[in-house]
Every structure is written in structure tokens, then in C-alpha cells.
Amino acid sequence: MSVVQPDLKYTKNHEWVKIEGNLARIGITDHAQAELTEIVFVELPSTGKDVSKGDVLGNVESVKTVSEVFSPVSGTVNEKNDKLVDSPELLNKDPYGEGWIAAVELRNQDDLSDLMSADDYRKLLGE
Amino acid sequence: MNRTPLHGEHVALGGKMVWFAGWEMPIQYRSVIEEHLTVRKSCGAFDVSHMGDFIIRGEGVGDLIDTLMTNDVRRAPQGKCVYSHLLDEHGHILDDTIATPLGPDEYFMVPNAATTSKMRKWVDSHLKSQELVDMSMDLAAIAVQGPTAKDVLASLTTVDLSKVGFFWAAFARLDRIQTRGSEPETELLKGREYRNGPGDGIKALVSRTGYTGEDGFEIICENADAVDVWRAVLERGKAFGVEPIGLGARDTLRLEKALLLSGTDFEGAQTSLQTGPSWVVDWKHDFLGKSVLEEQKASKDYDKLVCMMATDRGIPRHGYDIMMDGSKVGRVTSGTLSPVLRKGIAMGYVPIGMSKVGTKAEIKVRDTLVSAEVVKPPFVKGGLE
Numbered sequence: 001m002s003v004v005q006p007d008l009k010y011t012k013n014h015e016w017v018k019i020e021g022n023l024a025r026i027g028i029t030d031h032a033q034a035e036l037t038e039i040v041f042v043e044l045p046s047t048g049k050d051v052s053k054g055d056v057l058g059n060v061e062s063v064k065t066v067s068e069v070f071s072p073v074s075g076t077v078n079e080k081n082d083k084l085v086d087s088p089e090l091l092n093k094d095p096y097g098e099g100w101i102a103a104v105e106l107r108n109q110d111d112l113s114d115l116m117s118a119d120d121y122r123k124l125l126g127e
Numbered sequence: 128m129n130r131t132p133l134h135g136e137h138v139a140l141g142g143k144m145v146w147f148a149g150w151e152m153p154i155q156y157r158s159v160i161e162e163h164l165t166v167r168k169s170c171g172a173f174d175v176s177h178m179g180d181f182i183i184r185g186e187g188v189g190d191l192i193d194t195l196m197t198n199d200v201r202r203a204p205q206g207k208c209v210y211s212h213l214l215d216e217h218g219h220i221l222d223d224t225i226a227t228p229l230g231p232d233e234y235f236m237v238p239n240a241a242t243t244s245k246m247r248k249w250v251d252s253h254l255k256s257q258e259l260v261d262m263s264m265d266l267a268a269i270a271v272q273g274p275t276a277k278d279v280l281a282s283l284t285t286v287d288l289s290k291v292g293f294f295w296a297a298f299a300r301l302d303r304i305q306t307r308g309s310e311p312e313t314e315l316l317k318g319r320e321y322r323n324g325p326g327d328g329i330k331a332l333v334s335r336t337g338y339t340g341e342d343g344f345e346i347i348c349e350n351a352d353a354v355d356v357w358r359a360v361l362e363r364g365k366a367f368g369v370e371p372i373g374l375g376a377r378d379t380l381r382l383e384k385a386l387l388l389s390g391t392d393f394e395g396a397q398t399s400l401q402t403g404p405s406w407v408v409d410w411k412h413d414f415l416g417k418s419v420l421e422e423q424k425a426s427k428d429y430d431k432l433v434c435m436m437a438t439d440r441g442i443p444r445h446g447y448d449i450m451m452d453g454s455k456v457g458r459v460t461s462g463t464l465s466p467v468l469r470k471g472i473a474m475g476y477v478p479i480g481m482s483k484v485g486t487k488a489e490i491k492v493r494d495t496l497v498s499a500e501v502v503k504p505p506f507v508k509g510g511l512e
Contacts, residue, residue, distance in 0.1 A: 037155070037158055037159065040442070040464050041442050041464065043493070043495075059493065061442055061464075062159070063159040063379060063463060063466065066442075
């Protein structure tokens with residue numbers, strides 16, 4: 001059974017969002033990292049890049065597969081986790097902590113209302 | 128969806144089952160990288176029962192085989208396994224296979240899983256008085272691959288397999304493991320002369336072949352014996368570091384050794400001249416498609432399958448474009464992160480003028496151009512090449 005953190009928001013594509021004032025910190029869930037198995041490469045967005053909700057924010061690759069990470073919100077990429085370039089395995093080890101992917105400065109607070117609660121996400125996983 | 132006789136074993140071992148060429152097969156049990164490195168360092172056991180199994184026999188079958196195979200299978204001695212391509216009349220590769228003479232008028236041939244039915248029809252259509260016996264659904268195959276494979280095999284049989292050379296096969300009784308006590312029923316295994324004489328033990332065809340570039344064996348036995356052989360390999364093999372290995376690592380292992388994948392590195396429009404290896408074509412004998420290959424060779428104008436190593440970060444994948452000076456020059460057919468080298472590796476087609484070792488190019492990974500260089504195969508040296 002995978003870990004779902006109660007204080008985060010979620011998407012049906014298995015991204016998580018942590019709201020830090022005007023920033024949305026984004027990563028992939030424990031369920032997603034387990035499905036992907038060992039992550040060997042992460043493609044990060046450039047800081048300053050403008051993204052719309054649903055745009056590809058980055059790519060996460062295992063030996064066998066490439067998986068897109070979609071931005072759950074619209075805004076400007078403010079931070080990216082450069083540690084993942086040399087240590088992509090952080091996504092497996094600590095998906096909700098050191099394995100965060102990027103932080104997007106929100107253009108529209110309303111985007112947050114479309115996100116799922118931890119309870120709803122747990123239901124989606126059927127666990 | 129077909130299941131091999133080892134399906135229940137895979138599920139019990141925690142194998143993640145996927146659909147592959149009409150079969151439900153384990154893609155991985157633990158991690159692809161760990162499984163891959165296990166095979167390079169010690170030994171892995173693979174279920175390869177999805178592969179096909181044909182006997183082609185009858186008077187004149189040697190001449191028939193000769194015309195269908197790029198390599199000279201007919202002149203191979205009994206028990207010698209020959210890697211060969213089968214071409215259509217346009218010189219295009221239909222499949223790659225290992226063919227083994229079992230006697231003067233009898234050959235054993237292992238087609239790929241996805242092409243088994245196509246190859247049966249193809250060979251059948253060339254038969255005159257000869258016959259093809261398709262035992263694909265009756266035989267299981269277990270590959271034992273890695274530096275300690277010979278020790279694992281020695282724990283199964285008294286046959287001295289150190290005397291079975293690379294790409295040779297022998298009928299062997301696995302007389303160090305319990306038999307179910309009944310005789311084989313397939314044309315491959317019944318009534319054969321076994322290397323260790325008559326007696327107890329599961330009867331199998333053991334060949335020193337594989338798809339990993341390591342020393343190793345492939346054990347072909349009847350479906351009813353498959354679970355006993357599989358369990359014995361894993362249990363006896365524990366002392367030699369054996370682990371079960373899925374199709375995921377099978378693919379990365381073969382790619383590190385630049386071995387072709389049927390349906391991926393060739394899929395109906397390529398010739399053996401384009402794919403190589405050069406020794407897969409024996410130009411001294413006649414075979415279907417040969418004249419096309421000769422014309423192609425003389426033209427010096429065709430795309431060639433090359434090995435490319437990424438010199439930047441990035442993982443090449445099937446279908447990605449190969450670029451040079453801003454233009455597309457080719458296409459990746461197989462690509463992965465090499466678990467041994469920790470670098471992106473790929474095979475793909477480029478014009479022959481760009482196929483020289485050391486040629487620099489880029490592989491387009493989504494929006495990024497990843498620098499790469501044509502390298503000499505295999506990517507990973509060592510083991511049996």
C-alpha cells in the first residue's frame with residue numbers, strides 16, 4: 001500500500017501539490033514512483049518557464065519507460081530540484097520530500113480548487 | 128493470451144506480468160537494473176518458453192534449409208547451433224533464429240515468439256515431401272545465463288557440460304534432480320540418445336546459447352517438467368547467486384551486447400546486410416534473397432544499423448530521430464540506459480556514409496538534442512562475445 005500524505009493536494013495523474021503561499025511545490029506520488037520502479041533520469045523544466053495547467057512540466061524515466069509529469073497549475077516555474085539530475089533515485093526514496101520536482105508561482109489561485117484531497121486520492125487508488 | 132507452464136511460479140515470485148507477443152510473461156520480479164547486474168555478476172534464470180520450437184525433417188531437408196537461411200546451416204555438424212536469418216524474396220528479414228542439425232535429415236529451429244506462426248507457414252510453404260513438427264505449445268525453455276551458469280548446470284546433470292562448447296547442444300538427462308517418472312512425448316525429446324546414457328532424470332535438450340552475451344545455457348524440456356526444472360535451477364542455483372530475471376532485463380542485457388530484437392531492430396523492410404552481424408550471411412551458399420543482398424552490397428548505398436553511445440545525459444528510445452547538422456539522418460530502433468555503463472545506448476539506422484565508428488551525431492530526446500557517437504559493438508565487453 002502506498003503512502004498518501006494528508007497535508008497535500010493530488011491530481012488523477014498522480015502528482016502531488018504542496019501549497020506554500022503563492023507557490024505550488026510539485027512532485028509525483030509514492031504510488032507513481034512505485035509503478036515506475038527505479039527512476040534513472042529526470043528532465044526538469046527551466047526556471048522562468050511559463051506553464052499552463054495540464055502542460056508537460058517534466059519527464060521521469062525508468063529503464064523501460066518514460067512518464068510525463070503534468071503541471072497541476074498555471075504559472076511560472078520558480079524553482080526546480082537540480083539534485084534530481086545527479087540523484088534521480090531521490091524520487092523513489094523520498095517522493096514527498098527530497099524528490100520534489102519543481103515549484104510553480106501561481107497565476108490563478110482557483111487552480112487549487114480543482115485538486116483532490118488526500119482522502120479522494122486514496123479512494124482513486126482504491127487502497 | 129498464452130501462459131507458459133511457469134506462470135504460477137512467476138506470480139508466486141512476485142513477477143509483474145505483462146502481455147508480450149501473445150504471451151503473459153514476467154517483465155520484472157524486483158528491479159530491472161538489479162536483475163540485469165545479477166546476470167552480469169553471477170547468474171539469472173529466464174522463462175523463455177514463449178519462443179517457438181520446430182523440427183523440420185525428411186529427405187532433402189538439408190537442401191531446403193540451405194535455401195531459406197542466410198547462414199550455412201546445412202553444413203553445420205550435428206549438434207552445432209547456428210544463428211541465421213530467414214529472408215523473403217526481396218532480401219528482407221522475416222525472422223532470426225537458431226537452427227541445429229539433430230541428424231542428417233533433421234533440424235531443430237527456434238523462431239521468435241511473435242513470429243512463430245508466420246515462420247511455420249513460411250517454412251511449410253517451401254516443404255515438398257518433408258514435414259515441420261511444431262512443438263511450440265508442448266515445450267518449455269529455461270535460460271540460465273551468467274558467469275556461474277556452468278556451476279548451476281553441473282548441479283542438475285552429470286553430463287560434463289564444460290565439453291559442450293559455445294553454440295553447441297546436447298541431449299542431457301537432468302539426473303541430479305527428481306524426475307516425474309514419465310517419458311517425454313514430444314518429437315524433440317522422445318527416443319533420443321542422451322549424453323549420459325539411459326536412466327532417470329528429466330530429459331532435455333541443453334544448448335550453450337543465450338541472449339545476454341554471457342556464458343549460459345538454454346534448457347528445453349517438456350511442459351510437464353518445466354516447474355521441476357525451474358525450481359531446481361533457483362534452489363540449487365542459490366549457492367551460485369541465481370535469481371529469476373524478467374523480460375525487462377532480458378532486453379537491456381541483449382542491447383548492451385548489440386544483439387538484434389526481431390520486430391524492433393528489423394520489422395520486415397531490412398536486409399541482413401543492413402543489420403549485420405557480417406557473419407550471419409555465408410556468401411558461399413545460395414539462399415533466397417541473396418541476389419538482392421549482392422546488389423545492395425554493390426550499390427554501397429543503404430542504411431546500416433549502428434551502435435550509438437550517448438555522450439550527454441539522456442536516454443534514447445525506439446523511434447527517436449538521429450540527427451546530424453540539424454537534419455534527420457536516421458531513427459533509433461532500440462535504446463535504453465545501460466545498467467552497466469550508466470549511459471544512454473542505442474541501435475539505429477543511418478546512411479552507410481555515417482556509419483563509421485567515431486561518427487558524431489545527435490539523438491533527439493523530446494526537445495533536447497543529445498550528443499552521441501557511433502561505437503563498435505558490443506557496448507559492454509566481456510562475457511562471451
